[in-house]
Amino acid sequence: MTAAPRFTLYSRSYCHLCEDMLAALQAFMARQGAAYSVDVVDVDADPDLVARYDELVPVLVDEAGLELCHYFLDEAALRRYLGLQTAAA
Template identity: 90%
Template sequence: MTAVPRFTLYSRSYCHLCEDMLAALQAFMARLGMAYAVDVVDVDADPDLVSRYDELVPVLVDAAGSELCHYFLDEAALRRHLGLQAAAA
């Protein structure tokens, strides 16, 4: 059985870029037909997260805590992370 990819989306309330990245991640994974899990964490609830991510949100990280992208979903980076070939142009 293959492990389901797990992500954390560092976000904040009333952030349209954060909402957009979550929607883009959901659409991307749906197109792949791949199960996944995502935890959405409000950076403003933790001073350490604010100091780390403040102006970078939204930030998508993998289960190991490696940053995959910020501001907008980087589908190429996500494909590399998932071990998928880039789509033909």
């Protein structure tokens, strides 16, 4: 059985783009009928994350840290990623 994909959404409080990306990810995965998990991490809680992602948030990454998209959910990139996950498993 293939493990459900795990994502991290680097975000910040009061960021409408961040809220939009999370909602878009949830809707996309629901349409796929796919199990997944997502951890939402506030970049402002960690100076290293601010240094890395400050102007890019929201940023969606996979469990290995591969950046899948930022600012907006890139459904095409997510489809490619999930296809690779399925083929590699």
